[in-house]
Amino acid sequence: MTALDIQISVEEGAWPSEEELDTLCQRVLGGSAAFLKRVEKQPFPKMPTEVSLVFTDDAAIRAINAEWRSQDKPTNVLSFPAYPITPGKRPGPMLGDIILAHETLVREAQELDKPFDAHLTHLLVHGFLHLFGYDHIEPDDAERMENLETRILASLGLSDPYGDTDPI
Numbered sequence: 001m002t003a004l005d006i007q008i009s010v011e012e013g014a015w016p017s018e019e020e021l022d023t024l025c026q027r028v029l030g031g032s033a034a035f036l037k038r039v040e041k042q043p044f045p046k047m048p049t050e051v052s053l054v055f056t057d058d059a060a061i062r063a064i065n066a067e068w069r070s071q072d073k074p075t076n077v078l079s080f081p082a083y084p085i086t087p088g089k090r091p092g093p094m095l096g097d098i099i100l101a102h103e104t105l106v107r108e109a110q111e112l113d114k115p116f117d118a119h120l121t122h123l124l125v126h127g128f129l130h131l132f133g134y135d136h137i138e139p140d141d142a143e144r145m146e147n148l149e150t151r152i153l154a155s156l157g158l159s160d161p162y163g164d165t166d167p168i
Contacts, residue, residue: 003048004029004095012057013102024117025053028124028156035152042132043090050082051131053124054099061101076104077123079130086133098127114161122161125152 006025010018029051036042058074066072068080082094100123109119129145129152136142150160 003044004033005048005050007050007052008055009053010055012060013055015055015102021053021055024120025124028121029128031156032125032128032152035155036132039151040088040148042088045090045093047093049091050094051128052097054097056099056101058101058103061099061104064099074101074104076101076108077127079127081131081133084133085131089133091132096131098124098131100124100127112161118158121156121158122149122153125149125156 004026006022006029008018008022008025010021015021016024033042033044037044061078062072062074064078065075068078078099079096080099081096083092083096085091100120105119105123106116109116112119126149129148134141134145134148136145146162150162153159153161
């Protein structure tokens with residue numbers, strides 16, 4: 001398996017214990033990295049690359065979203081690559097940060113009628129792909145990213161989160 005150095009910080013919100021989150025994140029991000037390496041031939045550094053995960057609440061992510069994206073509203077996940085990277089290029093020793101908001105994830109999981117852990121898994125994969133330069137701004141890029149998300153989630157035992165929807 002591809003080595004990641006996953007750093008977890010639980011700042012706000014009613015998240016599972018740090019130990020539970022670590023177990024989930026090791027499985028999800030480790031599985032995602034292994035999939036990218038095996039299927040997409042994504043290169044990785046020889047030493048483990050660091051990923052920082054921040055688990056917070058809607059108020060904190062709203063402030064971050066307003067400051068960095070000029071969107072004064074909470075969102076489910078934000079990703080901040082440590083260095084600019086394009087898909088298929090080798091990342092540096094620090095991959096970047098993924099920030100997740102508890103209330104938004106709970107609300108969305110309920111609206112989607114899916115287990116919280118399944119929705120969290122999807123958003124971890126989504127955020128992780130952003131750190132590798134994948135995006136969903138243009139339709140072709142969105143289709144590519146969502147296809148990759150779906151295949152990674154299937155490798156983790158989860159169904160297609162997009163179903164029959166158009167790429168976002």
